[in-house]
Amino acid sequence: MRRVLGAVVVMVLAGCGERTPIAGRFGEVTSAVVVVNPVINQGSTTSVVPGSARSGVSFRAADLAPVETDSTGLALVEELPTGTVTLDFNPGTSSFQVVQEKELYDVVVAYRDGRVQQIIPPVRYPIGGTVVEVERGDDIAQAAASDNTIIVLAPGTYPGNLELRAAGVLIFGAWSPEDGPLSTIEGNVTVLGGGNRIRGVKINGRLTSNANNLSVSFSDIASATITGNGVSLLRNRFTAGQASVPSSNAVLVDNVGIP
Incomplete structure (x- = not known):
């Protein structure tokens, strides 16, 4: 286990039900993964209604060149400026705040009839502070003992059962x-x-949480029972088809294994 300052990790993300080579280079460039018109899963409390278009939806972020979504409604924008970043779908715009350089953001929007609406508040993956690189087989709980720690997992297998007590x-x-x-x-x-936030991890057992403001994205999870409020689940695959999310305030989009 190595403890370092600053993050230097490359993330490659999953599409909903299929693989996609789009990368979000957290710690290298300021970037956002934008998901357009996702499937709203059963139990989600959002009132936003997505449009039908997913593939080839074009938009411009800030003053950068236009990008288009892939077949799963996902697009990557890199080299973002700090401050207010506007996504311009022409017509229709939506904005979010980039706090610091080299951070990564997940932005999920509905685009319908020339109107852009955020389905969940953008998920910020902050840079800076303490970053712990955990090697295969090491104890994740030990690395995550302090609040606001960034944990970077190497490829490999890690022992469970894991309890995340810090915030x-x-x-x-x-x-x-x-x-x-x-x-x-x-x-x-x-x-x-x-x-707490979990991104791009495979969990072979059950994910259980009664904590508030949990975010889980782009992960493969056998099963889950989640009861906290302010939950967001984005593009996860529940491989055993057993996911219970009885939260009164949860946004569930593009997940496989949830109706």
Whole structure:
């Protein structure tokens, strides 16, 4: 296990039900992964109605060159400026705040009848502070013992069962566009601290959380029971088809294994 300042990790993300080679280079360039018109899963509390177009939706971020979504409604924009960033779909715009250089953001929007609406508040993956690089087989819980720690997992298998008691912890897993998540937790994961985020991790057991403001994205999870409020689940695959999210305030989009 290595503890460093600053993050130097490359993320490659999953599409909904298929692999996609789009990369979000957290810690290298300021970037956003934009998801357009996702499927709204059962149990989601959002009132926003997505449009039908997903593939080839064009937009411009700030003053950068236009980009288009892939077949799954996903596009990557890099080299973003800090401050207010406007996504211009011409017609229709939506804005979010980039706080610091080299951060990564997940932005999920509905684009319908020339109107752009955010389905969930942009998920910010902050840079700076303490970053812990965890090697295969090491104890993730030990690395995540302090609030607001950024955990970077190398490819490989990690022992469960894992309890995340600290708040504001961010866990990044390694990812392959061919094979999906390369960082696997063998066993269950229980999230007890608020404001935690998990991205690009394979969990072979059950993910359980009663904490508020949990965000899980681009992960493969066997099953889940999540009861906290302010939950967002984005483009995860629940491989055993058993995901219970009885939260009164949860936004569930583009997940496989949830109706």
